[in-house]
Amino acid sequence: MRGKEYTPGDFESTKHDNLRPQFYEGMNTIKTLGYETEDFIHHFPCFTGHLTLARFISFYESYRQTLGLAGHIAEIGMFRGAVSFFFAKLIKHFEQYAMTQVHGFDWFQGNQPTEADKNITPGGYTESYERVKKLVECQGLDNILKVHKMDVMTELKGFFERYSHLQFKIVFLDAGQHEIVSAVLPYFWERLNKGGMLILDQYNFDVAPGETRAVREFFGNVQVRTFPNGWMPTAYIVK
Ligand SMILES: C[S@@+](CC[C@H](N)C(=O)[O-])C[C@H]1O[C@@H](n2cnc3c(N)ncnc32)[C@H](O)[C@@H]1O
Numbered sequence: 496m497r498g499k500e501y502t503p504g505d506f507e508s509t510k511h512d513n514l515r516p517q518f519y520e521g522m523n524t525i526k527t528l529g530y531e532t533e534d535f536i537h538h539f540p541c542f543t544g545h546l547t548l549a550r551f552i553s554f555y556e557s558y559r560q561t562l563g564l565a566g567h568i569a570e571i572g573m574f575r576g577a578v579s580f581f582f583a584k585l586i587k588h589f590e591q592y593a594m595t596q597v598h599g600f601d602w603f604q605g606n607q608p609t610e611a612d613k614n615i616t617p618g619g620y621t622e623s624y625e626r627v628k629k630l631v632e633c634q635g636l637d638n639i640l641k642v643h644k645m646d647v648m649t650e651l652k653g654f655f656e657r658y659s660h661l662q663f664k665i666v667f668l669d670a671g672q673h674e675i676v677s678a679v680l681p682y683f684w685e686r687l688n689k690g691g692m693l694i695l696d697q698y699n700f701d702v703a704p705g706e707t708r709a710v711r712e713f714f715g716n717v718q719v720r721t722f723p724n725g726w727m728p729t730a731y732i733v734k
Pocket residue numbers: 570571572573574575576577578600601602603604605606607619620621622645646647648669670671675
C-alpha cells in the first residue's frame with residue numbers, strides 16, 4: 496500500500512485505513528521469514544499486496560483496451576519505473592514486431608511540491624537515473640523502454656520539437672502536482688491517438704488535489720472514468 500509519501504487527507508485516503516494494520520504487520524513478518532531476492536522476483540504473488548496487484552491489473556486492462564491503436568506509451572513521473580517496465584514487458588508479449596515503445600519521463604529528483612500541493616512530501620519518490628538505466632540494460636529492454644531524464648515543466652517543449660513525430664496510445668500521468676499536470680497535459684493530449692487513454696493516478700483523490708484541479712481546468716466537462724476493480728490509478732479519460 497502506498498501512502499507513506501503523502502500527508503493523508505480527510506476523505507479518499509481514509510478509505511483503506513482498516514487495511515493498514517494488517518498490511519504493515521504482514522509486511523514486517525515477511526521481512527523476518529528469510530526469503531531471498533530471487534524468491535521476491537519469481538514468486539511475487541506470495542508477497543505483493545492485492546491493491547498493488549489491482550494497480551497492475553488496471554494497467555493491463557488499459558493496455559488490452561488500446562491494443563491495435565498506433566502510438567507509444569508514456570509515463571510522466573516514473574520513479575523506479577515499475578509501470579514503465581510493466582508496459583515494456585507487455586509490449587514484448589503482445590507487440591513483438593510493432594514499433595510501440597515506452598517513454599518514461601522523470602527528473603530523478605523526487606517530488607518538489609509548491610504551496611499549492613502541500614499534501615505531497617518534498618523529496619518523496621527520489622530514485623537514481625543510473626539505477627533505472629542499469630535495470631533497463633540488464634534486462635535487455637533498451638530497444639523498448641526509453642528513459643528521459645528531464646524537468647517536464649521546462650524541457651518537454653524542446654523534446655517534442657526534436658521528436659515531432661511522437662504519438663501515444665496511453666499516457667499515464669503520475670506527477671500529481673497542479674503545475675506539472677497543467678504544464679504537460681497540452682503536449683500529451685495533442686499527441687494522444689483518438690481512442691487512446693489518458694490515465695490519472697490521483698484524480699479525485701485528496702492526497703493530490705492539484706491533479707484534479709488541473710484536469711478540470713484543462714478539460715472542463717469531460718467524461719472521466721474509473722477502474723471499478725482498481726484502486727490507483729483512480730481514473731482515465733478516453734480521447
Ligand atoms: C509519484 S512518483 C511516480 C511514481 C511512479 N509512476 C510509480 O508508479 O511508481 C512522482 C515522480 O515525479 C517526478 N517528478 C516530480 N517533479 C518532476 C518534474 N518537474 N519533472 C520530471 N519529473 C518530476 C518525481 O521525481 C517522482 O519520481
